[in-house]
Amino acid sequence: MSKHLTKRAVDYSKWYNELVVKADLAENSAVRGCMVIKPYGFAIWEKMQAELDRMFKETGHQNAYFPLFVPKSLFEAEEKNAEGFAKECAVVTHYRLQNDPEKEGKLRVDPEAKLEEELVVRPTSEAIIWNTYKGWIQSYRDLPLLINQWANVVRWEMRTRLFLRTAEFLWQEGHTAHATKSEAITEAKQMQDVYAEFAESFMAMPVVKGVKSDSERFAGAEDTYTIEALMQDGKALQAGTSHFLGQNFAEAFDVKFTSKEGKQEYVWATSWGVSTRLIGGLIMTHSDDNGLVLPPKLAPIQVVIVPIYKGEEQLEAISEKVNVLVKDLRKKGISVKFDNRDTFRPGAKFAEYELKGVPVRIAIGNRDLENGTLEIARRDTFEKQTINQEDVISYVENLLEDIQKNLFQKAIDYRKEYTTVVSDFKEFKKAIKKGGFVSAHWDGTEETEDRIKEYTKATIRCIPNDAKEEVGVCVLTGKPSSKRVLFAKAY
Amino acid sequence: MSKHLTKRAVDYSKWYNELVVKADLAENSAVRGCMVIKPYGFAIWEKMQAELDRMFKETGHQNAYFPLFVPKSLFEAEEKNAEGFAKECAVVTHYRLQNDPEKEGKLRVDPEAKLEEELVVRPTSEAIIWNTYKGWIQSYRDLPLLINQWANVVRWEMRTRLFLRTAEFLWQEGHTAHATKSEAITEAKQMQDVYAEFAESFMAMPVVKGVKSDSERFAGAEDTYTIEALMQDGKALQAGTSHFLGQNFAEAFDVKFTSKEGKQEYVWATSWGVSTRLIGGLIMTHSDDNGLVLPPKLAPIQVVIVPIYKGEEQLEAISEKVNVLVKDLRKKGISVKFDNRDTFRPGAKFAEYELKGVPVRIAIGNRDLENGTLEIARRDTFEKQTINQEDVISYVENLLEDIQKNLFQKAIDYRKEYTTVVSDFKEFKKAIKKGGFVSAHWDGTEETEDRIKEYTKATIRCIPNDAKEEVGVCVLTGKPSSKRVLFAKAY
Numbered sequence: 001m002s003k004h005l006t007k008r009a010v011d012y013s014k015w016y017n018e019l020v021v022k023a024d025l026a027e028n029s030a031v032r033g034c035m036v037i038k039p040y041g042f043a044i045w046e047k048m049q050a051e052l053d054r055m056f057k058e059t060g061h062q063n064a065y066f067p068l069f070v071p072k073s074l075f076e077a078e079e080k081n082a083e084g085f086a087k088e089c090a091v092v093t094h095y096r097l098q099n100d101p102e103k104e105g106k107l108r109v110d111p112e113a114k115l116e117e118e119l120v121v122r123p124t125s126e127a128i129i130w131n132t133y134k135g136w137i138q139s140y141r142d143l144p145l146l147i148n149q150w151a152n153v154v155r156w157e158m159r160t161r162l163f164l165r166t167a168e169f170l171w172q173e174g175h176t177a178h179a180t181k182s183e184a185i186t187e188a189k190q191m192q193d194v195y196a197e198f199a200e201s202f203m204a205m206p207v208v209k210g211v212k213s214d215s216e217r218f219a220g221a222e223d224t225y226t227i228e229a230l231m232q233d234g235k236a237l238q239a240g241t242s243h244f245l246g247q248n249f250a251e252a253f254d255v256k257f258t259s260k261e262g263k264q265e266y267v268w269a270t271s272w273g274v275s276t277r278l279i280g281g282l283i284m285t286h287s288d289d290n291g292l293v294l295p296p297k298l299a300p301i302q303v304v305i306v307p308i309y310k311g312e313e314q315l316e317a318i319s320e321k322v323n324v325l326v327k328d329l330r331k332k333g334i335s336v337k338f339d340n341r342d343t344f345r346p347g348a349k350f351a352e353y354e355l356k357g358v359p360v361r362i363a364i365g366n367r368d369l370e371n372g373t374l375e376i377a378r379r380d381t382f383e384k385q386t387i388n389q390e391d392v393i394s395y396v397e398n399l400l401e402d403i404q405k406n407l408f409q410k411a412i413d414y415r416k417e418y419t420t421v422v423s424d425f426k427e428f429k430k431a432i433k434k435g436g437f438v439s440a441h442w443d444g445t446e447e448t449e450d451r452i453k454e455y456t457k458a459t460i461r462c463i464p465n466d467a468k469e470e471v472g473v474c475v476l477t478g479k480p481s482s483k484r485v486l487f488a489k490a491y
Numbered sequence: 492m493s494k495h496l497t498k499r500a501v502d503y504s505k506w507y508n509e510l511v512v513k514a515d516l517a518e519n520s521a522v523r524g525c526m527v528i529k530p531y532g533f534a535i536w537e538k539m540q541a542e543l544d545r546m547f548k549e550t551g552h553q554n555a556y557f558p559l560f561v562p563k564s565l566f567e568a569e570e571k572n573a574e575g576f577a578k579e580c581a582v583v584t585h586y587r588l589q590n591d592p593e594k595e596g597k598l599r600v601d602p603e604a605k606l607e608e609e610l611v612v613r614p615t616s617e618a619i620i621w622n623t624y625k626g627w628i629q630s631y632r633d634l635p636l637l638i639n640q641w642a643n644v645v646r647w648e649m650r651t652r653l654f655l656r657t658a659e660f661l662w663q664e665g666h667t668a669h670a671t672k673s674e675a676i677t678e679a680k681q682m683q684d685v686y687a688e689f690a691e692s693f694m695a696m697p698v699v700k701g702v703k704s705d706s707e708r709f710a711g712a713e714d715t716y717t718i719e720a721l722m723q724d725g726k727a728l729q730a731g732t733s734h735f736l737g738q739n740f741a742e743a744f745d746v747k748f749t750s751k752e753g754k755q756e757y758v759w760a761t762s763w764g765v766s767t768r769l770i771g772g773l774i775m776t777h778s779d780d781n782g783l784v785l786p787p788k789l790a791p792i793q794v795v796i797v798p799i800y801k802g803e804e805q806l807e808a809i810s811e812k813v814n815v816l817v818k819d820l821r822k823k824g825i826s827v828k829f830d831n832r833d834t835f836r837p838g839a840k841f842a843e844y845e846l847k848g849v850p851v852r853i854a855i856g857n858r859d860l861e862n863g864t865l866e867i868a869r870r871d872t873f874e875k876q877t878i879n880q881e882d883v884i885s886y887v888e889n890l891l892e893d894i895q896k897n898l899f900q901k902a903i904d905y906r907k908e909y910t911t912v913v914s915d916f917k918e919f920k921k922a923i924k925k926g927g928f929v930s931a932h933w934d935g936t937e938e939t940e941d942r943i944k945e946y947t948k949a950t951i952r953c954i955p956n957d958a959k960e961e962v963g964v965c966v967l968t969g970k971p972s973s974k975r976v977l978f979a980k981a982y
Contacts, residue, residue, distance in 0.1 A: 030565060030622050031558045031610065039553035039638060046554060062530035063537065067522045068559075068612075068643055068659050069581070072588070074521060076598050086588040090560075091600055092612065093584045095647040097563070097577040107567050109582055109609055118600055119522065121559075121583065121612070132520065132527050141834055147530060152559055152643065156586040168559050343632055 007289050012233040019283060020162045023292045023356050026279075033160040033167030037276065040356060043300035044279055045170065049150065051202050051297075052172065052274065055194050061146045061174060066128050068152075069119035074127040078252040081126055084219025088156040090121040090167075121154040126220065126245075126271060129175045130253040137177055137267060139258045144187070145177040163280035164237075164491055171275035174242075177250075177267045179257065184268035185223075188244040191272040192225040195240035203278065204295040204408040205229050205285045206415055207239060208437070208486060210462025215446050221271075222246035228461040228486065230415045231284035234435020236461045236488035239281050242272035280491075286380075286407050292357030293380055295407050296400040303329060303336045303396060304358045306349045308365030315340065318364055321389070325362075328393055334400070354379065359403050360396060380406055421484070428475045428487070432456045437488050441481035443474035452476055458487045498780050503724040510774060511653045514783045514847050517770075524651040524658030528767065531847065534791035535770055536661065540641065542693050542788075543663065543765070546685050552637045552665060557619050559643075560610035565618040569743040572617055575710025579647040581612040581658075612645040617711065617736075617762060620666045621744040628668060628758060630749045635678070636668040654771035655728075655982055662766035665733075668758045670748065672737075675759035676714075679735040682763040683716040686731035694769065695786040695899040696720050696776045697906055698730060699928070699977060701953025706937050712762075713737035719952040719977065721906045722775035725926020727952045727979035730772050733763035771982075777871075777898050783848030784871055786898050787891040794820060794827045794887060795849045797840045799856035806831065809855055812880070816853075819884055825891070845870065850894050851887060871897055912975070919966045919978070923947045928979050932972035934965035943967055949978040 005022065006014045020026050025041030028034075037045065053063070069092065075082050096113035100106040122128065129147075136142060154168045174191060178184040192209055199207045207227035217224045221243035229239045250256070250266040259265050286293040296302050305325070307318040322338050329336045337358075339349055346363070353361055363375040374392055377384045380403050387395050418436025422428045431438040438458065442448060452475075453459050467483045474481050496513065497505040511517050516532030519525075528536065544554070560583065566573050587604035591597040613619065620638075627633060645659045665682060669675040683700055690698045698718035708715045712734035720730045741747070741757040750756050777784040787793050796816065798809040813829050820827045828849075830840050837854065844852055854866040865883055868875045871894050878886050909927025913919045922929040929949065933939060943966075944950050958974045965972050 027623075027626075029558045030562055030619065031560045034558035034560060036558065036623050037556040039555045042555045043553070045556075062534065064530045064533045065528040065536075065661065067520045067525035067527065068645065069522045069525060071521055072598055075588070076596065079596070082598065086590075086598055089586070089588060090583045090610070091585040091588060092581045093600065094582040095580070097566070097580060097582060097609075097611065099577075105567065105570070107563055107573065107577055109584065118588075119581070120588065128521065132518075135518075154559065170556065 005289060005291065008232065015289070016280075016284065017162065019287060019291060025283075025292075026162045028162070031167075033157055035162050035166050035168075037170075040300060041279065044282070044294070044298055045276060047298045047300065048198075048202070048278060049172075052194075052198055053150075055198060056148050056172075056174065059146075059190060059194060061148045061176075064147050064149055065151070066125050066132060066149060068122055070122050070125070070128045072118045072120060074131050075120050077127060077131075078220055078249055080248070081124075081220035085123040085155070089123050090154045090156060092119040092121065122151070123153055123155045124271075124273075125149065125151070125153075125173055126175065126249055127253075130249040130255060130269070133175075133177055133267075134253050134255045137255055137257050140179050140260050143177060143179045143257060143267065144183065146174075146187075147176065148172055148174040161280075163276055163283070165277075169276050171273050173271060173273040176270045177255070178269070179259065179265075179267065181246075181268050184246075184270050185244050188223070188225055188242045188270040188272065191242040191270070192227060192240075195227050195242065195272075195274060198274075199227055199229065199239055199278075199281075200408065202295070202297045203282050203285070204297075204404055204411060205239070205281055206408065206412050208462060208464050210464040210467075210486065212241075212462055213446075213449060213460045213485070215449055216460060218243045220245060220248050222248070226462050228437075228488075229281050229285065230418060230436060230488070231281070231491070232414070233284070234418055234489070236437065236490040237277075237281045237284070238461070238490065239278060240272070240274040243270060245269035245271060285411050287357065291355035293407065294357035294359060296359045296404050299357065299359050300335065301337045301353075301356075301358050302334050302400060303360045303362060304349075304353045305336065305338045305362045305364065306346050306353075307338075307340055308346050308363055310366075314366050315342075317369055318366075321369065322364060325389075325392060329396065332393060332397060334396065360399055362392075362396075378403055380410075422475060423472075425475045428452075429456055432458045432487065432489065435489070437461070437486050439484045439486055440475045441472035441483075442485050443477050443479035443481055448474060448476050452487070457489050459490055461486045461488050461490060496780060496782065499723065506780070507771075507775065508653065510778060510782060516774075516783075517653045519653065522658070524648055526653050526657050526659075528661075531791060532770060535773070535785070535789055536767060538789045538791065539689075539693070539769060540663075543685075543689055544641075546689060547639050547663075547665065550637075550681060550685060552639045552667075555638050555640055556642070557616050557623060557640060559613055561613050561616070561619045563609045563611060565622050566611050568618060568622075569711055569740055571739070572615075572711035576614040576646070580614050581645045581647060583610040583612065613642070614644055614646045615762075615764075616640065616642070616644075616664055617666065617740055618744075621740040621746060621760070624666075624668055624758075625744050625746045628746055628748050631670050631751050634668060634670045634748060634758065635674065637665075637678075638667065639663055639665045652771075654767055654774070656768075660767050662764050665761070665763040667761045668741075668746070669760070670750065670756075670758065672759050675737075675761050676735050679714070679716055679733045679761040679763065682733040682761070683718065683731075686718050686733065686763075686765060689765075690718055690720065690730055690769075690772075691899065693786070693788045694773050694776070695788075695895055695902060696730070696772055697899065697903050699953060699955050701955040701958075701977065703732075703953055704937075704940060704951045704976070706940055707951060709734045711736060711739050713739070717953050719928075719979075720772050720776065721909060721927060721979070722772070722982070723905070724775070725909055725980070727928065727981040728768075728772045728775070729952070729981065730769060731763070731765040734761060736760035736762060776902050778848065782846035784898070785848035785850060787850045787895050790848065790850050791826065792828045792844075792847075792849050793825050793891060794851045794853060795840075795844045796827065796829045796853045796855065797837050797844075798829075798831055799837050799854055801857075805857050806833075808860055809857075812860065813855060816880075816883060820887065823884060823888060825887065851890055853883075853887075869894055871901075913966060914963075916966045919943075920947055923949045923978065923980065926980075928952070928977050930975045930977055931966045932963035932974075933976050934968050934970035934972055939965060939967050943978070948980050950981055952977045952979050952981060
């Protein structure tokens with residue numbers, strides 16, 4: 001396998017697939033559509049989890065765990081949700097294998113071990129959770145119920161891509177119950193804000209906050225709030241969604257509470273989730289033809305130190321210096337790796353950490369020891385600087401902050417360049433062909449949405465939260481419209 | 492549902508089941524044998540995870556994630572492992588539901604969506620992981636490979652009990668690959684030590700470290716190292732196991748490496764795991780007839796503060812004092828809850844936190860404000876103390892340490908009382924009847940083990956690591972034996 005990646009301009013999709021594998025993030029497994037998340041990729045997910053989990057807890061949520069399986073009958077209870085997911089789920093029908101009487105050494109499903117009721121491997125957990133909430137909620141004192149779950153889910157996707165669309169993926173799903181409609185809506189919007197804050201401050205990935213059109217809405221929801229990011233190839237990525245579920249699940253599972261006034265009422269619900277798909281978004285926001293580029297706040301290794309030496313003695317002298325440096329950097333909360341392997345040359349190490357997106361690389365050689373210097377290179381711009389050893393800690397601290405900011409600003413600039421405001425369908429088609437977000441008036445009908453998709457492959461990503469009321473006409477039908485919506489081709 | 496628990500002396504098993512539900516730890520779900528882990532129970536698991544994960548990383552391990560499903564053919568590859576797990580697994584045979592043409596609003600398995608090869612929901616991941624390692628290991632430079640996974644697994648148990656034995660459970664599974672046999676054995680033993688250290692220092696649960704007899708060994712292992720704890724009802728609990736797998740999986744999945752000398756060799760393997768079963772062990776080590784008792788190091792809430800007041804004004808004055816106290820305690824890393832709900836009386840709150848095992852309870856009333864005092868009660872001994880407000884921080888810090896130590900010492904004392912050294916089968920039977928560990932000579936045969944189990948229901952828990960060589964005769968057969976082993980009835 002070549003170390004070089006296909007260039008993005010040549011084949012973006014191929015570049016992505018190669019990068020994920022070569023940077024040791026993930027690979028396909030022996031199970032169709034399921035991935036193996038390798039340690040380096042998983043370390044990014046752990047960093048994401050830690051920040052999100054902290055943010056969820058700061059907003060009053062607690063974690064819990066619900067079963068992997070959903071009995072078919074529960075799955076049927078909420079009609080729209082069942083319709084939305086029934087077509088793509090893994091179904092457990094038996095609970096035992098036995099030795100195959102016809103083929104020695106082989107196993108077969110034991111025909112006597114058929115389940116009375118089939119179990120669906122959760123594609124999402126509303127059904128099993130709301131069936132449980134029925135037992136937890138009696139009175140207004142039990143509300144709000146603010147729960148999150150970190151879990152694996154399975155959706156039997158036919159065309160899969162590492163991180164972006166896999167049969168099994170990891171995610172978190174929040175499921176909350178409230179006494180009033182307005183409180184539930186506030187919660188759903190709050191979680192959209194939490195996701196946006198995480199995407200921008202940690203992933204350095206700008207997002208548009210908005211609400212989904214009817215056809216793009218989550219099955220079973222009354223409103224779906226989304227954050228939409230723009231990838232380097234001009235396609236949008238839905239990065240996280242938060243749903244106001246109304247009373248749909250409360251009605252389907254008969255979850256009522258006694259209000260302060262003593263009345264029996266159905267509770268109001270939300271659910272919200274982000275998944276390992278975010279890693280795909282992270283890659284396609286920042287990385288380049290040389291490999292992964294990671295924002296410092298989510299980089300498993302923020303600084304790598306590579307010694308340049310000939311022979312044991314030089315390595316020892318360098319190591320003595322570096323060990324102190326490593327300690328000092330760690331004291332500042334910076335994650336550092338000192339790569340003193342003698343099985344690889346410095347050049348090979350440089351290439352490896354470039355491919356893996358380590359934000360800062362420090363090289364130190366014999367001459368540096370003599371001069372009291374170090375060479376510091378940043379991954380995002382490839383700039384190199386020789387600095388004095390006594391300045392290294394504050395230099396690195398500032399550099400990490402600077403890289404984080406620079407990546408965000410670059411992504412903001414890119415999005416600005418690739419967001420086009422159009423007034424007719426000719427402009428619309430041209431803008432979609434260029435790539436990126438297209439801001440256009442739309443007459444509000446599903447029919448128009450479908451036709452636009454048919455003509456251009458673009459869909460409505462969202463009606464942005466900050467869309468202004470303005471008088472306009474639909475780009476396709478010329479019918480009146482009061483707000484611009486955001487179109488794009490999407491992952 | 493009564494707030495009082497069945498007394499342990501009356502029905503230990505009933506007490507356990509009631510405690511788990513009433514203390515809000517877990518409950519049975521709509522899926523046979525699968526539990527819902529409630530927020531309070533899950534918070535304990537999160538504390539356990541955080542400590543274990545830190546210990547794994549300190550010993551050089553990284554986390555990764557492998558698929559939930561294992562194709563049947565991989566499952567067949569390692570014969571003993573397949574035999575050990577095939578009888579109790581969930582099998583996915585189809586990938587789609589469809590509307591049932593015969594029953595409106597119902598779903599059925601789509602007969603056209605049958606998988607070519609059935610997928611087993613992982614009961615453990617050796618097969619899928621070793622099939623993956625084949626691609627990751629070529630040279631001695633790739634070794635050791637030290638990986639851990641936090642995951643859910645499914646074993647189709649017929650008789651389940653919350654935390655102790657459930658169809659789905661959460662666990663971690665370490666899977667490592669090594670160049671030499673001795674390195675793999677050292678790794679397996681190291682993880683046994685890590686588990687023992689965790690059990691004793693954090694769970695305050697003393698354990699015996701030992702090796703399993705042939706019949707109790709993990710399917711596919713050459714040696715199983717175990718930690719065995721003693722529950723309050725005299726039954727043993729296998730709390731964690733670490734397996735030296737020899738080259739069994741490397742051979743089954745053809746995982747070879749080029750040694751430094753340029754030879755092709757099979758790698759050596761270990762695997763090791765602990766699960767949510769530990770929460771069952773925690774409960775049955777410390778709790779009492781009043782409810783849960785938690786060691787401070789794993790308590791989600793270490794200190795609860797309950798205000799005793801009449802009217803808004805008093806509550807305000809108390810809250811002002813308490814808010815400062817909460818801040819100061821948190822600065823020390825102590826997790827505190829100030830329960831100022833006005834929907835419950837102090838007595839009800841006291842009962843709730845007793846049931847939930849919060850280690851330290853602070854009550855503060857109007858008179859305390861006047862006197863500059865507080866009342867501090869400890870959960871483990873029910874002792875109460877009135878102390879001056881200025882002493883509270885250091886008092887609580889010491890108290891938490893003291894409770895942690897006291898719980899461990901009590902458990903050590905209990906185990907000492909319930910460990911009996913016997914020299915003949917009459918004594919053996921008497922000791923097993925009393926309950927606890929029984930240290931006895933055994934002739935080393937599976938046949939004798941089986942007969943002893945048949946007569947007494949006791950099994951060999953382990954051959955303790957610290958068992959001395961001594962001349963003796965088997966309690967059952969009178970045949971020569973050189974070491975005592977530990978018997979007990981077990982969960």
